[in-house]
Amino acid sequence: MSLLVVGSVALDSVETPTEKRDDVLGGSAVFFSYAASYFTPVQLVGVVGEDWPGEHTKLLQAQGIDTAGLTIEKGEKTFRWRGKYLPNMNDRETLEVHLNVFEKFNPVLPAAYRASKYVFLANGSPVLQMKVLDQVPQAVLKVADTMDLWINIQRDELMQLLKRLDGLVLNDSEAKLLTGDENLVRAGHKVRELGPKFVIIKKGEHGAMFFSRDETYVMPAYPTPRVVDPTGAGDSFAGGMMGYLAERDSWNPQTLKAALAYGIVVASFNVEDFSLERMKVIGRPELNQRMQDYKRMLSF
């Protein structure tokens, strides 16, 4: 079953305590697509400027990602982000953001995408995310990510969006901000009571928590000793998860739990190098192998 993602496509500049990279391939929809592409065909909707290197599009296409929804705007520049990781590699500072063409992003889905069943709304305002939902009337699973920015400046719109979602993915700090509750177990359920059937709280190096009406659980991150660049970890987690759900064409509780585990495993590879460098050199066999390690780690 194919999977639609709408979100940012960017050129990232990343500084870590030991290395730096300039203008590398990034953006929420890119990390998501690549992570999901191990499992299922992906349709990507995003926008870039004239400065967008064609090789990036080719890289995505080579992985089976449909880029018919990736618009190149003449006379515009691609979204650029520059950030710096603190020594703990979990916290970061944003040094520069140039929204450029992403500021006016108004996703109009290609006709072929409008029958999408599995839909992920990556980084974007709740207003924009709702416009996408209007275009996918046949979706059977609608999941969104959100950000502190939207919680702060578009809370009402976010509340409307939440009522239309099956699932929401957000960070621990965002869950606390949205609910005012410092206990993540309570915060997760409070977010769920705002609308989504399930809520996933991402905890970075500490893994992820899942909340539905009937279930509450925590899954730790896969303990990789090689954390080079955490950029895109949350998006590749979501991509691995949604990709697996679309592949299985199901989101029952058992499938969701396995999907979370796959998301965790894909994200653990993603952080092992800059941009998509690590994901580019692995495939399903490496994912399955690490999945077996992860399963064994949690068995006793």
Next chain:
Amino acid sequence: MSLLVVGSVALDSVETPTEKRDDVLGGSAVFFSYAASYFTPVQLVGVVGEDWPGEHTKLLQAQGIDTAGLTIEKGEKTFRWRGKYLPNMNDRETLEVHLNVFEKFNPVLPAAYRASKYVFLANGSPVLQMKVLDQVPQAVLKVADTMDLWINIQRDELMQLLKRLDGLVLNDSEAKLLTGDENLVRAGHKVRELGPKFVIIKKGEHGAMFFSRDETYVMPAYPTPRVVDPTGAGDSFAGGMMGYLAERDSWNPQTLKAALAYGIVVASFNVEDFSLERMKVIGRPELNQRMQDYKRMLSF
């Protein structure tokens, strides 16, 4: 198999964002003993002052804890600690510490304790911890906790201690301090290379990590929505773990992993009320029930 613990016995004053308690039963050896007592007989070695309420000793004895090693020093006062939890309930400030009688603590084991096979060295200096090791020549499992204080002021002595241990339990921040490595996976193995056959890094609300020559794994905390007072969480974790190992009279890899899970489950109860209040009203059936939930949570 009985289990020996040597550590602090204290009267704690605790402030949380919503409540406070003064002079309640606390101390590393107390939380440890009570947690371990669900599994195995415990021998406690510690020291208190004349102000020590006899009811506390009776409470421990009623749980099958042997207090022959708990010395009451005339003319002295019991160790007192006062702390305040931040709204996240994971970080805390120490407001007051009065070591009192604990400052001169020089544990001399009762003759009957010297044949101990399972030994836990709770809060105390490495010098003191090594003095205890000298008195338990037949120990088959020697595990210690340590603190940032000792890493800072008795590093050489700590290094000597590490070479004599089977296992070390420490916090995430302490593992980083001891090794200078911000990646916990690498830090855990670096600590292990200093001597102990296994190392356990406690991550508070995020669970615990285990490191041996052949294994690296992470286990999340049990997600309780009711975090009232985290004091003693680390000690009750260690108590549950060591208690289970002593009960099984084994510390092979499979038993160690189940023991970690039991430690996590006991600690999750401990944080649900002040002092020993929550642990006092549960027993093995409640632990086993939550253990089943925890196992189910990690199965997919």
